[in-house]
Structures are given as structure tokens and as C-alpha cells.
Amino acid sequence: xxxxSAIAFARQNHPRFLEELKALLRIPSVSTLPEHAGDCxxxxxxxxxxxxxxxMENVRLIETAGHPLVYADWLHAEGKPTVLxxxxxxxxxPDPVDEWHTPPFxxxxxxxxxxxxxxxxxxxxxxxxxxxxxxxxMTRGSLPLNVRVLLEGEEEIGGEGIAGFVASKPPxxxxxxxxxxxxxxxxxxxPTLCVGxxxxxxxxxxxxxxxTDLHSGMYGGxxxxxxxxxxxxxxxxxxxxxHILIPGFYEDIIPPSPEELQAWHSLPFxxxxxxxxxxxxRQLVGEAGFSVLERTWARPTLDVHGIPGGFTGAGAKTxxxxxxxAKVSMRLVPGMTPAKAFAQYKSYVEKIVPPGxxxxxxxxxxxxxxxxxxxxxxxxxxxxALHEVWKKDTVFIRSGGSIPIVGDFAQHLGIxxxxxxxxLPDDNLHAxxxxxxxxxxxxxxxxxxxxxxxxxx
Amino acid sequence: xxxxSAIAFARQNHPRFLEELKALLRIPSVSTLPEHAGDCxxxxxxxxxxxxxxxMENVRLIETAGHPLVYADWLHAEGKPTVLxxxxxxxxxPDPVDEWHTPPFxxxxxxxxxxxxxxxxxxxxxxxxxxxxxxxxMTRGSLPLNVRVLLEGEEEIGGEGIAGFVASKPPxxxxxxxxxxxxxxxxxxxPTLCVGxxxxxxxxxxxxxxxTDLHSGMYGGxxxxxxxxxxxxxxxxxxxxxHILIPGFYEDIIPPSPEELQAWHSLPFxxxxxxxxxxxxRQLVGEAGFSVLERTWARPTLDVHGIPGGFTGAGAKTxxxxxxxAKVSMRLVPGMTPAKAFAQYKSYVEKIVPPGxxxxxxxxxxxxxxxxxxxxxxxxxxxxALHEVWKKDTVFIRSGGSIPIVGDFAQHLGIxxxxxxxxLPDDNLHAxxxxxxxxxxxxxxxxxxxxxxxxxx
Numbered sequence: 001x002x003x004x005s006a007i008a009f010a011r012q013n014h015p016r017f018l019e020e021l022k023a024l025l026r027i028p029s030v031s032t033l034p035e036h037a038g039d040c041x042x043x044x045x046x047x048x049x050x051x052x053x054x055x056m057e058n059v060r061l062i063e064t065a066g067h068p069l070v071y072a073d074w075l076h077a078e079g080k081p082t083v084l085x086x087x088x089x090x091x092x093x094p095d096p097v098d099e100w101h102t103p104p105f106x107x108x109x110x111x112x113x114x115x116x117x118x119x120x121x122x123x124x125x126x127x128x129x130x131x132x133x134x135x136x137x138m139t140r141g142s143l144p145l146n147v148r149v150l151l152e153g154e155e156e157i158g159g160e161g162i163a164g165f166v167a168s169k170p171p172x173x174x175x176x177x178x179x180x181x182x183x184x185x186x187x188x189x190x191p192t193l194c195v196g197x198x199x200x201x202x203x204x205x206x207x208x209x210x211x212t213d214l215h216s217g218m219y220g221g222x223x224x225x226x227x228x229x230x231x232x233x234x235x236x237x238x239x240x241x242x243h244i245l246i247p248g249f250y251e252d253i254i255p256p257s258p259e260e261l262q263a264w265h266s267l268p269f270x271x272x273x274x275x276x277x278x279x280x281x282r283q284l285v286g287e288a289g290f291s292v293l294e295r296t297w298a299r300p301t302l303d304v305h306g307i308p309g310g311f312t313g314a315g316a317k318t319x320x321x322x323x324x325x326a327k328v329s330m331r332l333v334p335g336m337t338p339a340k341a342f343a344q345y346k347s348y349v350e351k352i353v354p355p356g357x358x359x360x361x362x363x364x365x366x367x368x369x370x371x372x373x374x375x376x377x378x379x380x381x382x383x384x385a386l387h388e389v390w391k392k393d394t395v396f397i398r399s400g401g402s403i404p405i406v407g408d409f410a411q412h413l414g415i416x417x418x419x420x421x422x423x424l425p426d427d428n429l430h431a432x433x434x435x436x437x438x439x440x441x442x443x444x445x446x447x448x449x450x451x452x453x454x455x456x457x
Numbered sequence: 458x459x460x461x462s463a464i465a466f467a468r469q470n471h472p473r474f475l476e477e478l479k480a481l482l483r484i485p486s487v488s489t490l491p492e493h494a495g496d497c498x499x500x501x502x503x504x505x506x507x508x509x510x511x512x513m514e515n516v517r518l519i520e521t522a523g524h525p526l527v528y529a530d531w532l533h534a535e536g537k538p539t540v541l542x543x544x545x546x547x548x549x550x551p552d553p554v555d556e557w558h559t560p561p562f563x564x565x566x567x568x569x570x571x572x573x574x575x576x577x578x579x580x581x582x583x584x585x586x587x588x589x590x591x592x593x594x595m596t597r598g599s600l601p602l603n604v605r606v607l608l609e610g611e612e613e614i615g616g617e618g619i620a621g622f623v624a625s626k627p628p629x630x631x632x633x634x635x636x637x638x639x640x641x642x643x644x645x646x647x648p649t650l651c652v653g654x655x656x657x658x659x660x661x662x663x664x665x666x667x668x669t670d671l672h673s674g675m676y677g678g679x680x681x682x683x684x685x686x687x688x689x690x691x692x693x694x695x696x697x698x699x700h701i702l703i704p705g706f707y708e709d710i711i712p713p714s715p716e717e718l719q720a721w722h723s724l725p726f727x728x729x730x731x732x733x734x735x736x737x738x739r740q741l742v743g744e745a746g747f748s749v750l751e752r753t754w755a756r757p758t759l760d761v762h763g764i765p766g767g768f769t770g771a772g773a774k775t776x777x778x779x780x781x782x783a784k785v786s787m788r789l790v791p792g793m794t795p796a797k798a799f800a801q802y803k804s805y806v807e808k809i810v811p812p813g814x815x816x817x818x819x820x821x822x823x824x825x826x827x828x829x830x831x832x833x834x835x836x837x838x839x840x841x842a843l844h845e846v847w848k849k850d851t852v853f854i855r856s857g858g859s860i861p862i863v864g865d866f867a868q869h870l871g872i873x874x875x876x877x878x879x880x881l882p883d884d885n886l887h888a889x890x891x892x893x894x895x896x897x898x899x900x901x902x903x904x905x906x907x908x909x910x911x912x913x914x
């Protein structure tokens with residue numbers, strides 16, 4: 001059978017696909033809340049059962065220390081490449097619940113969107129994969145290439161289980177490329193592939209002064225103040241123009257190509273609209289001479305997330321705390337490595353410690369930046385499929401965030417990831433009233449069907 | 458009868474005085490813990506009953522929104538001055554309890570000390586007042602001057618109740634001077650009067666960036682980071698040498714006189730010993746050119762107590778918080794006023810706000826610095842009494858902390874305070890194994906008896 005019939009099948013069955021997705025969205029598989037552990041397991045079972053039903057093989061749950069992985073494969077396309085499709089069935093907590101217009105776990109269609117926690121992140125997108133596979137299997141009795149499906153239930157809480165599994169390089173994950181639908185389109189109707197992610201190092205700085213908390217009246221003026229020392233250190237990490245002051249920090253950066261910059265420049269992006277509607281701050285900040293897209297996609301940054309310790313209650317307590325801590329992370333861009341960046345940072349912080357205090361710099365976790373060449377044949381196949389469905393040229397974007405599984409696939413399995421997502425910028429990920437645009441669910445399935453066929457060529 | 462017989466009475470009754478004090482110390486009158494509200498009330502009742510028993514008049518509890526005040530008077534010394542004696546019956550929580558060698562509320566005599574929570578701060582010192590009055594009343598049938606006793610049960614939690622009462626200028630508090638025993642001797646055996654206290658302003662700086670918490674991957678490099686902005690602000694409040702950078706901050710300071718500085722220089726104080734045993738830091742900090750005593754007694758300081766907000770849990774969360782706060786206080790010295798200092802500080806902070814954020818500077822509370830001239834007749838009377846008992850000249854010290862009631866007495870009642878305390882520097886105030894040196898309890902009562910007689914001349 002031809003791809004047209006798989007697409008015809010998908011179109012014909014769209015109402016059923018949507019009802020099935022709603023059933024999946026009704027399962028409150030909130031991975032971070034222990035009371036929902038049963039729901040997470042149930043969501044995994046539902047997906048495994050559906051993968052079996054559509055004809056996938058070797059379907060099983062792989063237990064981890066946390067929520068289980070779901071595995072399935074179909075490996076009968078001899079001589080064809082193998083794709084590893086990835087997604088996650090766990091969702092963020094729905095809080096604050098009272099800001100939802102309809103209950104988070106009662107999916108509702110409204111104004112061309114499907115509202116529910118997990119609608120776009122990532123159950124709706126996972127389900128597009130399943131339904132693309134079903135459409136192909138039901139209409140042609142086979143798949144155009146070999147497929148391995150791997151789903152996890154801990155993406156929202158760090159993905160430890162899948163990371164361990166991938167690092168063990170199991171034969172079940174041998175593939176030529178990965179397909180991930182957990183990103184978004186740059187604008188409605190604009191087919192988008194994400195080809196770059198920033199890496200990161202997440203650190204803690206601990207500063208210790210006196211051997212115990214002291215009274216600021218008695219000792220103020222003689223005892224070192226770790227919070228003040230920390231402020232002095234932090235203020236010397238980045239200048240007022242957003243330039244990171246760690247020596248050598250920028251030296252290995254591979255800047256975007258002139259063509260990539262030109263392409264970003266052509267994207268429909270308005271900095272003032274972004275400032276007002278997305279950030280809501282008096283003014284955007286960052287390095288002069290770089291656009292917002294460059295600053296968030298292709299430049300390293302340094303952020304402080306919190307400064308625990310000391311007195312944080314209401315009112316006043318006159319203490320000079322014995323120690324202070326800061327949570328500091330840096331985003332890294334292609335060319336940089338977490339190990340070198342951390343060593344540069346640690347050595348610099350240790351050099352600028354103010355008198356009277358001791359400092360310890362700790363690495364909490366890290367991830368490599370990644371960049372997928374746009375001339376990769378699977379990226380090229382994806383653009384052809386997307387053009388067929390959306391009638392537009394694909395835009396290649398990057399993301400300022402990190403998707404650790406992409407780095408894990410690259411490092412342990414040696415495969416690139418095609419990040420083909422169908423979310424929209426206003427889908428309210430991790431926020432109340434999360435939604436998925438129904439047209440994107442429909443056209444996403446068609447895009448995926450065509451992509452699997454194109455990738456098999 | 459002569460003062461000798463009052464002192465003889467005190468010496469003879471010392472064992473009983475000590476047993477009575479132990480009974481008072483067994484009451485866990487921890488003012489900050491709601492479950493001990495009944496104990497606080499009971500401690501007030503016990504003291505009121507004892508004041509009645511020894512012959513004080515008009516004894517009563519004055520209820521407040523919190524724990525009650527205890528009032529008593531004896532006003533039959535016509536033509537003589539009136540002293541207002543102050544103390545507090547509440548104590549700090551005993552935590553960490555497992556660091557006590559004996560239980561905090563089971564007083565134990567060991568090595569010439571009495572160990573218990575409240576032994577020196579302030580039940581033991583309050584009880585010296587009561588026993589000095591008893592010794593005088595029991596031996597001469599009268600007091601050498603008019604006495605009003607005012608005790609509170611909220612000193613450790615801010616003293617709101619007494620502050621309101623004093624501010625109302627009630628006729629019960631009309632007096633010529635106050636007597637407070639809630640300070641310490643500079644060294645064992647060295648009679649000490651505290652004649653200066655630093656004032657303070659306690660403030661919060663709130664910095665707001667984006668309208669909501671943002672993902673640091675997506676927005677890092679474009680969205681303002683309130684914690685980083687706060688670090689930049691804090692780092693500009695004080696230079697690396699401890700000099701406060703607020704314009705005009707030092708302009709009204711009245712420095713200690715050359716005689717006072719000379720006297721401080723003669724005190725038995727070793728900076729290296731202080732660094733190691735009291736502070737326990739790698740190095741002391743503060744303004745160059747000033748000794749530790751000058752820096753902690755006679756120079757303004759600025760301390761950061763905590764930086765609430767943001768992510769403070771274990772591990773990593775990649776958030777750019779929408780806002781950050783800092784608790785910042787400044788100690789003020791004679792010549793400075795809280796109102797002017799706060800205005801200078803607020804205006805400076807508002808000038809140095811980094812781009813992209815909004816700032817709000819709030820005053821939480823404040824207190825005036827105070828300095829009592831050593832030629833005050835009651836101070837002079839105190840030195841004569843102390844010399845008689847301790848056979849040494851009194852040293853005049855200041856305290857870097859604030860005792861708000863001293864400012865309240867000065868402001869609302871127009872009276873100076875004689876701060877004659879008998880604690881020792883190693884008495885572990887607010888810490889495990891609080892103690893009171895038994896010899897100081899004994900000689901303190903004798904000093905107070907003689908002081909009341911000297912003050913009546």
C-alpha cells in the first residue's frame with residue numbers, strides 16, 4: 001500500500017485517535033508526586049498495550065528505580081535504517097490548579113485546541129508517534145524502516161532511569177538515528193526542526209565564615225559575612241553587560257555560521273513583543289551586539305537560581321550566618337565542554353574569594369551542548385516530509401535549554417536526534433491550561449508518517 | 458540599719474537565694490514557643506509573688522498581647538530619686554538540646570558556675586535585683602530610694618508588649634534613671650558598665666525581574682536575573698575593606714573621645730584570641746585603621762542576613778526566579794539617626810539598580826544608637842559601689858548590639874540607663890550550656906545593694 005493510504009487512514013481515524021489520547025490524558029501520571037506512582041505505571045501499561053495492539057513486537061515494561069520505561073520494536077525492514085523513537089508519558093504537576101479554566105485531567109476541546117496537562121508535553125506528541133506507526137502498519141502491513149520505541153516516565157524529574165539504561169548501551173537501542181517530538185514549532189504553521197541545544201553545568205558555591213552563627217550586633221564589623229562575600233563573588237562572575245568574566249570561558253565557542261544567523265534573522269520574531277508577552281520585564285538584558293535568539297541559543301549564559309541559608313523568615317533576625325550557598329548554572333554552547341567550563345569557573349571563583357571566608361565549588365550535574373548538521377540525511381528527509389504536509393520550507397532553530405536524552409543518545413549510542421516537535425509557543429508547557437493545537441496533532445501524525453517513509457529511502 | 462547588715466543578710470542567705478533561683482530556672486519560660494506560654498505566665502506569677510513577699514507594693518501583672526509584664530514599686534523614700542529596674546524572665550529556646558551537658562531546665566552547680574537556660578540571660582540577673590531589694594527591705598525596713606520594678610517576658614522575641622507600654626508613658630514608669638542588668642563584665646573580676654549601644658536599621662531589598670519564574674534554558678541570556686542583580690547591588694554597598702559606600706553615611710558620626718579610645722586600648726583584649734575562640738574564621742574583616750573594639754562598638758556596619766526566594770532545595774532547578782529578596786541591616790553609632798541612614802541607603806540602592814529589574818527598599822525596624830555620659834551621677838554612683846565590692850576601677854565599654862529598651866526609656870521616659878551586668882564573656886548566652894558564675898551572682902547582689910545606696914545620696 002502507498003503512504004497515501006496511511007495518511008487516508010490517519011485522517012479517517014482522527015476522531016478515534018483523539019478519544020484515545022483523551023483517555024491517556026485522564027491518567028494523572030505526575031512523576032514527581034509519590035501518590036501518583038500507580039498512575040505513572042498505569043500510563044506505561046496503557047501505552048504498552050496500545051503498541052501491542054497496533055502490531056509492534058517485543059513490547060515490555062523495563063522497570064527502573066523509578067517509573068518504568070516502555071519498549072517496543074518492529075525490525076523486519078531488512079537493509080533499511082533503524083529509528084529509535086523517544087517520548088515521555090509523565091507530566092508536570094498541575095499546580096496552581098485553580099488557574100485552570102477546566103480541570104487538568106479532564107481533557108476538553110475548545111477553540112481548536114485540546115486542553116489538559118500533558119496535551120503537548122509529551123503525551124500528545126508521544127501519541128502522534130504511536131498513531132503514525134498504527135497508520136502505516138494497518139495500511140501496508142509493515143513499516144518502511146526498522147523502529148524501536150522507547151518511552152520514559154521520569155522526564156520531568158531528571159530522567160535518571162532512562163539515562164542509566166541508555167548508558168548501558170543495550171542491544172535493544174541499536175539504531176541509526178533517534179526521533180524526538182518534545183519541542184515546538186517556531187510559529188503556527190511553520191515547520192520547524194530543532195538542531196541545536198545548549199549544554200549546562202549546574203553548580204553550588206558554598207562560602208563559610210565564622211565557625212557558628214554570630215550576633216550581628218556583637219560581631220558586625222569584625223566577623224566575615226558569607227552572604228556578603230557570596231554577593232561579591234557573584235557580582236564578579238558577569239559584568240553589567242551580561243559578559244561572563246571567567247577567563248577563557250568564550251575561547252572554544254563555535255559560532256553559528258553566517259547562513260544560520262541569516263536564517264534566524266528571517267524568523268518571525270519581535271523582541272519587543274517577546275519582552276512584553278513572554279518575559280514581562282522592564283528591559284531585556286544580555287550581551288550587546290547579539291540578538292535575543294543568538295543570546296538564548298548560541299551564547300553561554302550564567303544564572304543564579306537561589307541563595308539558600310541564613311535567615312529567610314518574615315521580619316528580622318540579626319544573625320551573621322556561618323555559611324551561605326548559591327545555586328549557579330551556566331549554559332554552554334557548541335565547542336564548549338562541561339569539564340573545561342567547570343574547571344575554569346572553579347579556578348576563577350577560588351581566585352576571587354574575599355578575605356575571611358572559605359569557599360567550596362561543587363558540580364551538581366552537567367550536560368553537553370549539541371548541534372546536528374542540517375545536511376544530515378535524516379534531517380533532510382524530515383524537511384522533505386514537512387514540506388509535503390505544511391507546504392513551507394522548514395526552519396532550523398536551536399533551543400536554549402538542554403534535552404539530556406539527546407546528549408545521551410549521541411554519547412552512548414552514537415546517533416543523532418531528529419527533533420521534530422509540533423507544540424506551539426503559547427501551549428503553556430509546565431503551566432496552567434496546557435494545550436495542544438488539534439490541527440498540529442492531525443498534521444503532526446501525517447508529517448511523521450511521511451518522515452518515516454522518507455527516512456527509509 | 459546600715460548597708461553592712463544588708464550585705465551580711467545577703468551573704469547569710471546566699472544558699473537560699475540560690476535554691477530560689479534554681480526553682481525559677483526550672484520553669485521553661487521560652488517566649489518564642491506557643492506551647493510554653495503557660496510557663497511564661499507562671500514565671501511572671503512566681504516573680505510577682507516573690508516581690509510581694511519581700512515587701513514591694515502595688516505588685517501586679519500587666520497583660521499585653523503576648524506575655525505579661527510584672528510591675529512592683531516602693532515609693533516611700535521622700536526626696537530621693539526613683540530608679541526603674543528592668544529585666545526579663547523569658548529565655549531563648551534551649552536548642553540544640555543534645556549539646557547540653559546537663560538538661561537546660563534542671564539547674565546544676567558545677568565548677569563554680571550554675572548551668573541552666575536563663576542562668577545569666579536574664580533570670581539570674583533579674584533575681585539579683587529582687588534579692589538586693591529583699592536584703593535592704595529585710596534589714597532596714599525600707600529602701601534608700603524609690604524603686605519601680607518592671608519585668609517583661611518577650612525580650613527574646615522583640616519586646617513588643619513592653620515597647621507599647623513604655624511608649625504610652627504611664628505614670629507607673631516615672632523615674633530618674635533605669636537600672637538594667639542584662640550585659641556582661643569585660644573580663645572576670647573586672648567591674649564593667651556599658652555606656653554605649655549601637656542603633657540599627659533592619660531592611661529588606663526586593664528585586665523583581667520577569668513577571669513570572671522562567672526556565673533558565675529558554676530565557677537565560679535575555680531575561681533579567683533578580684538574584685544576580687541583587688548580588689550586584691549588595692556588592693556595591695560595601696567595599697572589600699569593609700567601608701560602606703553609601704554616600705554621606707559616615708558624615709554625622711561622633712567618634713569616641715581620645716580618652717575613651719585610650720581606655721579601650723587598655724582593656725584586656727587579644728584580637729587573635731578573639732578571632733580563634735569567638736569567631737573561628739580564617740581572618741577578621743572590617744575597616745582598616747580601626748581596632749576590633751572600635752569596629753564593633755563605634756563604627757557603623759552593614760550585614761546581609763539572608764537572601765530568601767528562588768530555588769533553595771537540594772539538587773538542581775533551572776529557574777530564573779521572578780523576584781529575589783535580601784535581608785540587610787546596618788548598625789548605627791552615636792551621631793547617626795535611623796531616619797537619615799535609611800534615606801541615604803534607599804536612595805543609593807535605587808541609584809545602583811542594574812538594568813531590567815525593579816527594586817523596592819523597605820524598613821523593617823530601627824533603633825537609635827545611645828551613649829550615656831560617664832559623668833552622669835548615677836554612673837558615678839555605680840562606679841563607687843563597684844569599686845567597694847570588686848576593689849577595682851570600673852571599665853566603661855560599649856556594646857555593638859542594640860538593647861531597644863534603653864532607647865525606649867531615653868525617648869519616652871527621658872531617663873538614662875545604668876547598664877550594670879554581671880555576665881561573663883564565656884557564659885554561652887543563647888547557646889547550649891548557658892551558665893552564670895556563682896561568685897558573680899553573689900557579688901552582683903552586693904554591688905546592687907551598694908549601688909542603690911550610693912544612688913540615693
